[in-house]
Amino acid sequence: MITVKHLRKQFGDLAVLKDITTEIRKGEVVSIIGPSGTGKSTLLRCLNLLEMPDGGSIEVGGADVLDRKTNVPKVRQRMGMVFQSFNLFNHLSVLENLTLAPRKLKGVRRAEAEAKALELLRLVGLAEKVHSYPDELSGGQKQRVAIARCLAMEPEIILFDEPTSALDPTMVHEVLSVIRRLARNGMTMAIVTHEMDFARDVSNRVVYMDEGVIYEEGPPEQIFDHPQRERTRAFVNRIHSYTCRIASRDYDLYDMNASIEAFCEKQILPRKTRDNLLSLVEELLQIYHPLLGSIVLDMTISHIEKSDVLEVIMESTGEPGNPLESAQREDDLGLTIINSLIQDQKYSRDGDKNRLEFHLKR
Amino acid sequence: MIFTTRVEDGRCIVSLGGRLDTVTSPACEEKFRDLVSEGHLAVVVDLATLDYISSTGLRVLLQMARQLEAKNGKVCLANVQHNVMSVFELTNFTRIFVIKNSVDEAMESMREKE
Numbered sequence: 001m002i003t004v005k006h007l008r009k010q011f012g013d014l015a016v017l018k019d020i021t022t023e024i025r026k027g028e029v030v031s032i033i034g035p036s037g038t039g040k041s042t043l044l045r046c047l048n049l050l051e052m053p054d055g056g057s058i059e060v061g062g063a064d065v066l067d068r069k070t071n072v073p074k075v076r077q078r079m080g081m082v083f084q085s086f087n088l089f090n091h092l093s094v095l096e097n098l099t100l101a102p103r104k105l106k107g108v109r110r111a112e113a114e115a116k117a118l119e120l121l122r123l124v125g126l127a128e129k130v131h132s133y134p135d136e137l138s139g140g141q142k143q144r145v146a147i148a149r150c151l152a153m154e155p156e157i158i159l160f161d162e163p164t165s166a167l168d169p170t171m172v173h174e175v176l177s178v179i180r181r182l183a184r185n186g187m188t189m190a191i192v193t194h195e196m197d198f199a200r201d202v203s204n205r206v207v208y209m210d211e212g213v214i215y216e217e218g219p220p221e222q223i224f225d226h227p228q229r230e231r232t233r234a235f236v237n238r239i240h241s242y243t244c245r246i247a248s249r250d251y252d253l254y255d256m257n258a259s260i261e262a263f264c265e266k267q268i269l270p271r272k273t274r275d276n277l278l279s280l281v282e283e284l285l286q287i288y289h290p291l292l293g294s295i296v297l298d299m300t301i302s303h304i305e306k307s308d309v310l311e312v313i314m315e316s317t318g319e320p321g322n323p324l325e326s327a328q329r330e331d332d333l334g335l336t337i338i339n340s341l342i343q344d345q346k347y348s349r350d351g352d353k354n355r356l357e358f359h360l361k362r
Numbered sequence: 363m364i365f366t367t368r369v370e371d372g373r374c375i376v377s378l379g380g381r382l383d384t385v386t387s388p389a390c391e392e393k394f395r396d397l398v399s400e401g402h403l404a405v406v407v408d409l410a411t412l413d414y415i416s417s418t419g420l421r422v423l424l425q426m427a428r429q430l431e432a433k434n435g436k437v438c439l440a441n442v443q444h445n446v447m448s449v450f451e452l453t454n455f456t457r458i459f460v461i462k463n464s465v466d467e468a469m470e471s472m473r474e475k476e
Binding site for chain 2: 253254275279282283285286330331333334336337340
């Protein structure tokens with residue numbers, strides 16, 4: 001239905017969309033996820049030309065929407081859009097909000113438009129609000145009216161730009177229920193959302209955007225359960241990380257400790273967990289100590305919010321081999337302490353680096 | 363790290379506080395070495411204010427104990443705090459050292475062995 005090739009969009013010096021190529025097929029429900037500021041909403045707004053792209057192409061049902069000869073309003077009529085901030089006409093009643101566009105743009109007679117509007121309001125559970133005005137409605141009700149207004153134009157595809165982000169958490173469910181129903185009825189949809197569980201349930205395909213490109217896309221099971229790429233994994237698991245590089249024996253342990261404590265505080269980790277983490281880091285650095293100066297050591301501490309797991313990864317250059325086994329030690333005191341703090345460890349050779357991965361005991 | 367000493371009944375009571383870690387251990391090791399070389403062969407180490415010990419700190423205590431043993435001296439630890447005790451138990455230090463709940467008990471224990 002919609003084919004996008006090498007789409008680019010810049011705002012001044014800021015390249016928001018760098019090179020987007022994707023398509024949305026008829027009947028598909030595509031969720032678009034990713035960090036804030038990564039171009040998700042801009043992509044959606046380019047599709048119906050609320051933003052004019054700086055490069056690339058967009059075809060809707062085979063028509064090139066960027067071609068000057070294309071009747072853009074006609075193309076736009078085939079696409080509905082639901083905004084984060086509802087964008088209802090506050091001076092019009094709910095009924096008038098729904099009937100305005102069909103009557104003015106498609107020439108539908110009043111009676112027919114009103115009958116259709118009432119049917120759509122029943123679909124979204126708001127038939128009793130037909131004569132209400134937007135300021136008499138809750139956020140969730142406004143958004144449901146916005147969806148009904150979209151449907152009144154019988155679009156082939158609906159674009160949702162964070163439809164629940166402006167809603168009180170108690171109202172999110174009512175709007176998502178309506179969108180789920182549309183999905184079950186076969187409506188083609190592209191949804192920018194931060195509701196990960198919803199995206200997993202309702203989508204055929206999930207697009208993860210990062211830094212203006214499609215970083216990874218695939219079925220929900222892949223993106224949410226088995227992400228193939230690092231940043232996708234970090235995003236869907238809500239992984240927060242602290243990294244530092246240790247290149248010599250003169251590292252400042254107390255400065256590092258302060259940074260780690262700040263990281264733990266930000267992650268609201270219990271004090272005991274913080275103390276165990278600091279202990280683990282010190283003991284690991286002691287293991288690596290004889291090698292420092294001839295290797296470069298990158299340490300990453302990650303809190304995987306989704307599973308409440310704390311992970312420490314030590315990546316070091318140098319000869320292949322597990323530093324825990326190969327490093328010269330005068331005794332096993334450090335190793336004993338390390339083993340008491342971790343639930344598992346894994347060694348691997350990653351390119352030209354030795355990689356040790358530890359998961360702290362809870 | 364806090365390292366203060368006093369002599370009572372011919373025994374040296376060392377109050378060790380703060381952290382005994384990679385940063386503070388070298389200085390602590392030197393102070394213990396000086397203590398032994400000055401002839402203090404009956405040592406009580408009061409750990410009431412020691413909050414943290416790493417493997418480096420454990421080695422300092424071990425080294426001190428070996429130096430005393432070589433001169434027929436003795437050492438007793440006292441007032442070990444909970445998280446430090448956890449590390450002692452993990453690393454079998456509770457079998458290596460005599461550990462008492464207070465400085466008085468430690469002093470009494472040393473008297474009994476004389």
